[in-house]
Amino acid sequence: MDVRGIGRPYNAATRFIDDNVDRGLGQKVAIYYHKRQINYQDLKEMVNRAGNGLRDLGVEMENRVLILCHDSPEFIASFFGAIKIGAVPVPVNTMMHPKDYEYYLNNSRAKVIIAHSDLWSKIRHLRKQFVYLHHVIVIDGLTEEGEVNYEEWSNQSSTELSPAHTSSDDVAFWLFSSGSTGNPKGIIHLQHDMEYAYEHYAKNILEITQDDLTFSASPLFFAYGLGNGAYFPLGCGGATILMPGRSIPENVFQTIEKYRPTIFFGVPTLYQSMLNLDEKTDQPYDLSSVRICVSAGEPLPPSTMKGWKQRYNLDILDGIGSSEATHIFISNRMGDIKEGSTGKVVPGYEVKIADDGGRPLPPNEVGELFVKGDSLAHCYWNLHEENKRRFIGEWFKTGDKYYQDESGYFWYCGRSDDMIKAGGIWVSPIEIENVILQHDAISEVAVIGIPNTEGLEKPKAFIVLKSGHEPSEELKKELQQFVKKNLASYKYPRSIEFIDELPKTATGKIQRFKLRSGSMPVAPNI
Incomplete structure (x- = not known):
């Protein structure tokens, strides 16, 4: 159908899901998951059910849908189901602290969240703080009042769905990436980006x-x-x-x-x-x-x-x-x-x-x-x-x-900045420092990334203690647990070094290059 004003018609869900069925691969296995084997025809129907289910909830084109899911067929069905109706799926990290999801939901203004039950249970108590959220769809678990069971929601939806009138330059999905300030950035991707990367x-x-x-x-x-x-x-x-x-x-x-x-x-x-x-x-x-x-x-x-x-x-x-x-x-x-x-x-x-x-x-x-x-992103959201x-x-x-x-x-x-990439995940040193500074024993702290014995970068904290507190191995372990309690566990400093003072410029800026080079005063008897 030629619809004036929408640009070149294109929908990524059609390209990556429907086209495989159309070219005779309907009975070929697309996903192996646990004890399940899902062929392309089954996957197409799952995608269509998810898309229809979102429409039935009032989701419209360009509305955001947060996906807080473990790797599963439901993740893929929800992702492409949202894209097929012109909505915008926003997959997010499943290993974050509850307060991070408050940021994701409010920053993206997502109307719907689709989440595995074990993940939703960790943030359910914060629901009143999710300003724009209208609907919660829960996978593999019991639901409470105001929540929808994914399987029931999906099963009652039609398996037939025509794609929305999207173009190759329409927004397709977001990804979140942390910045050097620790605030996640919403990265906006267009419909054609996945195909370009694939090709x-x-x-x-x-x-x-x-x-x-x-x-x-x-x-x-x-x-x-x-x-x-x-x-x-x-x-x-x-x-x-x-x-x-x-x-x-x-x-x-x-x-x-x-x-x-x-x-x-x-x-x-x-x-x-x-x-x-x-x-x-x-x-x-x-x-x-x-x-x-x-x-x-x-x-x-x-x-x-x-x-x-x-x-x-x-x-x-x-x-x-x-x-x-x-x-x-x-x-x-x-x-x-x-x-x-x-x-x-x-x-x-x-x-x-x-x-x-x-x-x-x-x-x-x-x-x-x-x-x-x-395949470069269109832009960052609101930045x-x-x-x-x-x-x-x-x-x-x-x-x-x-x-x-x-x-x-x-x-x-x-x-170029001070970001740390640990285990393939960006970690902001500022975010870690802000948590450590909440501990009663800490006067100052600076976190950098240093290679371990295998050449892989991990967070290291240089700490100046307040008067009356002595360096000890017990305190190091306590601080590591303190960070784990307040942030995603992979962000904790793998090593801690107590020093007398942080190297700084005349204007008070921390000279991180000196910490990396080892030219800083170390506290005695550690």
Whole structure:
């Protein structure tokens, strides 16, 4: 139908779900989940039921729908169901503190939340503080007054649904990414962004086909995991494995051996943890089904890459992407791997290393990494000044420091700001510092990221104690538990060092580079 004024008709749910049924793949398995196998026809009906159910609740085009779900068929059905009716799904991290969800809901102005029961139960008591929320849909659990059971809600909806009159440039979904102030940024993506990332990275670099079975240890709520576990396999008519449990090495190995994926996606911390576990066993775990492994989220240490290759005879393709770019835009590739580097530019994207004024730098000079490509986010939600600072014409300023060598390989040198990437997740040092400062014994604190013995970045806190408090190992443990109690557990400082004073400029600004270099006064007798 030609509807004047909407631009080129396009709906991502049609592209990634309906098209597979239309081309004869209706009976092919799309999702392996626990004891369930869901084919493309079943998935299409789940998507349509979710979309119709949202419409029945009064959800209209461009309304936001918060998705607080574990990796599951319901996540994918809700995500694409919302997109199909022109609404905007907003997947969020399942590991956050209750107060974070208050921010997500109020900042996004979501009218509906779709949540697994164990996650909703942690924030149910805050409902009166969710200003814009009208409807709560609960998966796998008992509901209370004013809540809707997902299965009942879905089953009573029609399996037939025509897509909304969206265009390729309509808003499709949001992702949240933390900023250096600790306030999450709503990243707005358009309908065509997923297909662009699929075509240029998954199809070109991974050479993915409908015979592939993907398994991502990184959850769907991350930009990285959303591609790996959803629109990459769905884009080619392949299949995805969704793991209901935590991504600890034991669970990941068991899932690989059970389902036999052909492409595995992880992060450096996990790869190293898997190696550490497997080295304790007499017989290596069976990864013979896997043809390629992928890593992103933080730089992959060469030692991890070598250990993995020696143990399993498998290459790991390290790359860099971002929530703003939708997925990976620089990557190593099969037959062209440079240990320690992030690889080369993914065709379809352009990158440049520039100085503070945006002028390109020659090879081997460290500068700001900029990226250009048609999967870049439309903008940040309600952040006018940040948009001007980061989205510069067609270019996005990533905040990463890089250099490019004469052969075209890119080498990561750190963050332009003080953000920490621990376990593939951005962590704001300001957020951690603000919590630690709430403890009665603390006078001052500064948090930085430092590499551990395996080369992976973890938070470290430098602390100045108030008079009357003495440094001790017991206090360190107490402070770590204090942070875990008030923030998501992965944000706690893995190490704590007590010092006499923080290095500062004449104007009182903390000189973090001195903390990183080790040139600071250390408290005695620690």
